[in-house]
Every structure is written in C-alpha cells, then in structure tokens.
Amino acid sequence: MDKKPLILDGSSDLTEAIKIFRGGGIIAFPTETFYGLCVDPFNETAVKKLFILKGRPFESPVSIIIKDIGMLKTVASEVTPLAGTLMKRFWPGPLTIVFKAGPKVPPLLTADTGKIAARVSSDPVCRRLVDILASPITATSANPSGKRPPATAKEVIDYFNGAIDLLIDGGKLPGKKGSTIVDASGERIEVIREGEIPVEEITGG
Secondary structure (H helix, E strand, O other): OOOEEEEEEOOOHHHHHHHOOOOOOOOEEEEOOOOOEEEOOOOHHHHHHHHHHHOOOOOOOOEOOOOOOOOOOOEEEOHHHHHHHHHHHHOOOOOOOEEEEOOOOHHHHHOOOOOEEEOOOOHHHHHHHHHHOOOEEEEEEEOOOOOOOOOOOOHHHHHHHHOOOOEEEEEOOOOOOEEEEOOOOOOOOOOEEEOOHHHHHHHHH
C-alpha cells in the first residue's frame, strides 16, 4: 500500500515543511494558477528527484518562486531595467521572468542555459510557505510531464500518492492557464509562453 503524504490545509502550522524541505523532500503546494511541486532548488539531489518523479527531461529548466525582490538576489546575477519594470507591474502574480542565473544556482535547475526563471506568487498560502522556508522554492506544476496540471489536492494525490512527502491543500484553484513566461535578461522582451497574463498586456502590443 502506498504511503500517503502528510496533508495539511492552507491555514495549518507549516513548520513541518521546514524539516521536509531541508531533508530533500518534495512538497505539493497551491499557487494562483495550479498546484506546484517544491524542493530546495540549491539541493541538486532533491532537484534530480523532482525531475525523475515528473518524468521531466533534464533538458527542460525548472522555474522557481521567491518571496520578494530581496530573495531574487540569491538566484539572479543581474536584474535588467526591463525586468525591473515588469516586476513592479506584475509581481506578485502569474508572470515568470527569466534572469541571468547567479553562481549558486545548480546547472541542473537551469538546464545549462545560464538563466533562471522566477516569480513572486500572489497566492497567500504559497507566500506563507516561501516565507517560512526562507528560501526560493521550485515551482514546476504538480503533474507528470505531458499530463494536465492539477487544480485540486485530489488530482495531486491521484498523480503522486506515495511519492511526495507533504501536500498543502489550498482548495480548488482557478486552474485556467499557467503563468506567462518572458525572458527579460536582455534589452527586449522574449515571450516564451503565454499564460494567465496576455502577451499584449506585457508588451503593450
């Protein structure tokens, strides 16, 4: 019989998450779009375990969620003026911005691109989790690669029962689209994926 993960609701004491996170465990958590999977992005063993769990190609980089601009400095080596403008307009919210990665970011996380994708979530449970862990967290959606991202805790369990350590139940999530992803590491915006925020709203087009 599969070992079920520890399940907490969004208002629970999340201190148990600290031990799991620091021990290289995997946590499923709510965001303003879908449920995500969190491991310590600086723990290469945990990141590799995340790739294997999802069946995700190692050539695909993994984005992260941060608490604030101050935490961004731990993962990004440079914040361009363009990125700064986007951060002021759209953070917290479903806009993932690609930056030049800092030296502490494992190449496994960036797929050897030298770039890291980050955002500040507007979901209150997610924000509390990042605050308690005092660290950036991985933000890949809580589904096997190629499957639909989950909008409920039950869907997460259906995918990963016995394979994750903690599930934070944030109820049914909007689950319409994922975050919009843009590369703002240069002088022009490069749209990688259109999601919740329309491209025209970002580019002014």
